[in-house]
Amino acid sequence: MAKKVAIIGGGASGLFSAILCAERGCEVTLFEQNNKLAKKILVSGNGRCNITNKNLSKDDYFGQNPSFVSYALEQFGFKKFQNYMESMGLLLDVKEDGRAYPLSNEAKSVARLFEERARELGVIFHLNAKINSIKEFLNTYNAVIVATGSRAASHLGGCSDGEAFAQQFGHNIIPAYPSLVQLEIDSKTVHKMAGAKVDGEVTLLVNHQKELSASGDILFTNYGVSGFAILDISQRASQALLEFAHVSIALNLLPRFSMQQLATHISNVAKKRPEYSILDILVGLLPIKIATNLLDAVGIAHDTKAGAINPKIAKKIANTITNWRFEVEDTHGFRHAEVSGGGVDVSEINPKTFESLKQKDLYFTGEVLDIVGRRGGYNFAFAWASAYLAVQNITKK
Numbered sequence: 001m002a003k004k005v006a007i008i009g010g011g012a013s014g015l016f017s018a019i020l021c022a023e024r025g026c027e028v029t030l031f032e033q034n035n036k037l038a039k040k041i042l043v044s045g046n047g048r049c050n051i052t053n054k055n056l057s058k059d060d061y062f063g064q065n066p067s068f069v070s071y072a073l074e075q076f077g078f079k080k081f082q083n084y085m086e087s088m089g090l091l092l093d094v095k096e097d098g099r100a101y102p103l104s105n106e107a108k109s110v111a112r113l114f115e116e117r118a119r120e121l122g123v124i125f126h127l128n129a130k131i132n133s134i135k136e137f138l139n140t141y142n143a144v145i146v147a148t149g150s151r152a153a154s155h156l157g158g159c160s161d162g163e164a165f166a167q168q169f170g171h172n173i174i175p176a177y178p179s180l181v182q183l184e185i186d187s188k189t190v191h192k193m194a195g196a197k198v199d200g201e202v203t204l205l206v207n208h209q210k211e212l213s214a215s216g217d218i219l220f221t222n223y224g225v226s227g228f229a230i231l232d233i234s235q236r237a238s239q240a241l242l243e244f245a246h247v248s249i250a251l252n253l254l255p256r257f258s259m260q261q262l263a264t265h266i267s268n269v270a271k272k273r274p275e276y277s278i279l280d281i282l283v284g285l286l287p288i289k290i291a292t293n294l295l296d297a298v299g300i301a302h303d304t305k306a307g308a309i310n311p312k313i314a315k316k317i318a319n320t321i322t323n324w325r326f327e328v329e330d331t332h333g334f335r336h337a338e339v340s341g342g343g344v345d346v347s348e349i350n351p352k353t354f355e356s357l358k359q360k361d362l363y364f365t366g367e368v369l370d371i372v373g374r375r376g377g378y379n380f381a382f383a384w385a386s387a388y389l390a391v392q393n394i395t396k397k
Contacts, residue, residue, distance in 0.1 A: 002027045005394060006141040008131055008165070010037040013366030013383035014147030015114045020391040022121035029141075030118070031129040038111035039156040040149065044338075044380070049107035051085075052384065053377035054078045055098035060378045062235055063370040064174055068346040072354075072385035081384050088113055099376050134165050134362075143361045143394045147387070150367040151176050152337040162368035163343060169359040172345040174370040177242045178337035179235040183249070184330040185224035189293050193220035196289040197227065201255040204233040205248045205325075206240045218251060220290070223332060225249070231375050235341060238331045247328040253286060253321050262318035263311070270306035270314070278304040282317070294320055339379050341372040353393035354386050363390040 003026045007014050010032030021028045041049060053060070056077055058070045078100070082092055090113050091103040102109045119125075137144045148162035163173045197220070203213040214232035218225060233249070240247050254262060262285075269281045279302040282291035295302055298320050300313065334340060344364050348357050356362040365386040373379040 003142040005143045006137045007145045009147035011149050013387040017145050017387040018118045018123045022123050024395040029124045031126045033130045034157045041111045042107050047107050049110050050377040052100045052381045053098045060374045062372050068351050071351050076385040076388040145363045147365045148368050150340040151334045152340040154335045166344045174342040176340050176342035177238040178331045178334050179341045179372045180231045180338035181234045182226040182332035183224050183328050185326045186329045191222050193289050193293050194222040196220050196287045198253050201252040202229045203250040206245050251324045259318045259322045263314040266314040270309040274306045276306045343370040354390040365390050
């Protein structure tokens with residue numbers, strides 16, 4: 001008799017679990033609270049779907065116990081996933097930095113192929129199906145996989161349902177926090193620069209101590225800062241805010257130059273172009289919206305003539321360009337986060353099977369667990385690997 005498997009959640013790990021179970025002869029029923037499947041897959045990677053990463057290790061993950069991911073990534077790493085995708089007809093475009101996208105460069109391709117493959121295998125879908133308790137499911141099905149995701153992107157169905165299900169069986173929950181998320185800064189200067197963007201470097205300071213830095217685009221917004229560099233430090237920033245630590249950032253708007261090089265440049269241009277104002281000099285370096293607000297921040301009039309720019313003023317401006325500090329008030333919240341940290345405590349989950357250590361035949365996969373990866377396909381990689389191990393164990397029993 002075929003095993004009956006219930007899967008709660010029609011996202012990455014849920015859909016992949018459904019396909020793998022059905023391929024192994026199980027009768028699979030998937031319950032999804034939204035009116036369509038794979039909503040977060042569809043918006044991932046700005047609609048391109050950064051589906052995995054060629055370079056995977058536990059160092060790319062965070063949580064109470066990041067080493068929890070090691071066995072899963074060893075058993076179902078990049079090459080196995082790539083081969084499996086090829087068997088489904090989906091080829092990967094692997095970038096130099098290891099990030100992998102569907103060759104079509106469209107998330108829609110991934111969502112369509114996953115859904116079609118699952119339907120072809122006979123997976124039964126129940127959409128608009130909000131599940132409040134899974135205790136009865138364990139009496140009806142041979143195994144239950146909780147693949148509900150996290151609280152991130154609430155407008156796409158992100159919720160804490162998986163945490164609630166786990167608590168019904170006595171699981172400990174690590175407090176959730178947004179990750180890969182924009183940061184809110186209560187600063188009129190920042191808000192006035194909304195829409196301006198630079199390719200810079202951001203350094204995160206927690207309790208005034210430097211923690212980590214990231215390079216990439218930095219976008220000023222009407223609530224604070226966004227961009228890839230900001231997303232890359234947001235996990236630690238969000239965690240620190242949850243711990244009520246003092247959180248601030250230092251922005252280097254021109255990391256290609258040292259502070260001294262910029263000060264020298266400003267002084268040299270001032271000497272060569274005495275008719276210039278200080279604003280004229282800065283717009284040769286920075287977007288005008290940033291240049292004007294930076295001058296306001298350091299208290300220098302925009303029309304200050306070049307002849308009045310002494311070495312002290314040049315250094316003051318150069319120092320702000322390379323080390324402009326702002327206090328972080330908050331993250332931009334779960335709704336705007338790509339993923340979230342926290343979740344079901346992995347010390348209560350078998351890392352080789354993803355079965356609950358508190359309830360037989362109950363499995364937790366993907367983002368519902370207290371594991372969160374860096375930006376770059378790492379969270380999807382964990383979703384695929386955790387689904388693979390859970391299904392292996394279910395079908396071997």
